[in-house]
Amino acid sequence: MDFAWNDEQAAFRKEVLRFAREELKDDVITRDRNEEFSRPLWEKCAKFGIQGLPIPTEYGGGGADTLTTVCALEALGYGCQDNGLLFSINAHMWSSEIPIWTFGTEAQRRKYLPGLVSGGVGLHAMTEPGSGSDAYSLKTRAERKGNCYVLNGSKTFSSNAPDADVTIVFANLDPSRGPNGVTAFLVDKGTPGFSVGRKLHKMGLRTSPMAEIALQDCEIPVENLLGKEFGGQAVFTSSMEWERICILASHLGAMQRIMETCVKYAKERKQFGEPIGKFPAIANKIADMDVRLETGRLALYKAAWLKSQGRHPLREASIAKLYVSEACVKSCLEAIQLHGGYGYMTEYELERELRDAIAGTIYSGTSEVHRMIIANFQGL
Ligand SMILES: Cc1cc2nc3c(=O)[nH]c(=O)nc-3n(C[C@H](O)[C@H](O)[C@H](O)COP(=O)(O)OP(=O)(O)OC[C@H]3O[C@@H](n4cnc5c(N)ncnc54)[C@H](O)[C@@H]3O)c2cc1C
Known part of the structure; x- marks a missing residue:
């Protein structure tokens, strides 16, 4: 077993993080309030190569393997706070590009993929x-x-x-x-x-x-x-397998970002003459966030690794999707609690993270459906 990113993946991760932090930064609070999708940010992502990551180079994509794709999407979630944009990009990749690449005729691939990887929307x-x-x-x-x-x-x-x-x-x-x-x-x-x-x-x-x-x-x-x-079932099942493995990679990045925000706050915020991080009840919340993040990574990377081996990890995809989506909701709730009244305020951006995270337990199969799939694999 090898738990490390290789040099190429680590360098790419760094570059994606830089891109996300420097070029995808804007006023998400206002756009969230106004329900505004940013086409300029979408196009920047396409130009950088995000939308085309797993698509072969002959159709204009990046030709990245599943693990490298997941690595990049996690970095994107770590650096970019616009979870809605990242969700849209993921929906586009797994439910339009991948099925066209996997099931499309050569003519369909050539007609649609170059446009979809370079700024089109599906x-x-x-x-x-x-x-x-x-x-x-x-x-x-x-x-x-x-x-x-x-x-x-x-x-x-x-x-x-x-x-x-x-x-x-x-x-x-x-x-x-x-x-x-x-x-x-x-x-x-x-x-x-x-x-x-x-x-x-x-x-x-x-x-x-x-x-x-x-x-x-x-x-x-x-x-x-x-x-x-x-x-249609083959198209949908294949698309869902990809989506359930990869769509929450950006959640892992968000969970790391949120945990780091909490650590900083726990060190700075003083009550009863001490940083609140000195209180075990607060430190434990951060420990639990870290455990959830690492466990989520193991589940998601394993599913991505199986996929990259040409396997069809339906069970592992469900485990990763179920675990990471619920873990992210729990960490968002604790992040708000740790920030007290400030966590409840829009300007601290944690209430938005929570609202965004809850959707992860519904789209691409609800938590109940994933528990049912996992139980089916146990013969129930
Ligand atoms: C943010 C977001 C984006 C989405 N994007 C898309 C999209 O782009 N394209 C698209 O086609 N769809 C999309 N969806 C729809 C999504 O796939 C469905 O909402 C989801 O599959 C659940 O279906 P439903 O909402 O009809 O709930 P229902 O299926 O009616 O479920 C209602 C409740 O019953 C539970 N339930 C249902 N069946 C069972 C069962 N057998 N055992 C136990 N519990 C059960 C569910 O878990 C849920 O709690 C999106 C949804 C969201 C929230």
Whole structure:
């Protein structure tokens, strides 16, 4: 076992951290309040190479392996406080770029990937008003008509939708097959019958845009089928495996940043004539934050390592996603408590971290669903 980053990864990590601290710094408090996504920061990230990290160089990507990608995303979360931006980038990478790279035809890869790695925006639209955890019970229908598919239905909680260039829409091509009828389609921005509807207002990740989507007799050419007819489950499962491994790498960086803020405060803030860090009740909170961070790293790196070995670590991906998302919420709560009344104030930026972190226990499968998956592996 080797628990160290190699020299190349360590140097890249340092460079990502510098980039995040110097170039992604802006007034997140105001943008969070105004629910404002920053396209300029998105474009800076694309130019630096973040969005293209795992995509092969022939399509304009960085060709990084899974561990290096995770290493960079963790550094990004450590240096950048705009968790909404990082969430949007992750949603884009794992639910649009990766499926196009993995399941796309050569023509689809060449058509979409160079744009998506260099500043374009993608997403997948799976969730519907009536189907969330039970994703394949979706009601959106696809019908083959000559050289087209016609899509009808509605989607909700679609992250990035207001700014997207391409959306991967999951629809059922043959409801008599049940979940096996689900199929994935690429829908370009501006396609007649595809419309981005009501913008959704969120508790956290407010700098990441989200909206509903309506599909009304939306005709797309047959070449926009992604993967095979009735192959939607394979596309979604593969995308979720990547997402569950990698999406919380930035949370690890945030957990380190938050812990360091707490250590500094515990040394500076005095009560009863002593720095509060001298009180065991406060020092223990920091110790627990550190334990959660290190444990989360082990879980997430192991899942990423398995993926880089060509394995399909569904169990380990669920363990990492479940553990890191819940650990991050706990550390945010304790960080607020440790800061007392100041922690509750917006200007200290910890209440935003908490609001952002809670989403991690819901998207990409809720905590309950991940416990169910993990228990299934134990034969339950
Ligand atoms: C910030 C954010 C971003 C998102 N982005 C996207 C996106 O880009 N694209 C997209 O398609 N979707 C997106 N989603 C939707 C997300 O995937 C769903 O919210 C999630 O899968 C849960 O579905 P639901 O909200 O319908 O809850 P439900 O499935 O209705 O669940 C309600 C409650 O019941 C529990 N539950 C459900 N089934 C079981 C079970 N079998 N056993 C035990 N408990 C169960 C759940 O854990 C939850 O606590 C996003 C959600 C959030 C919060």
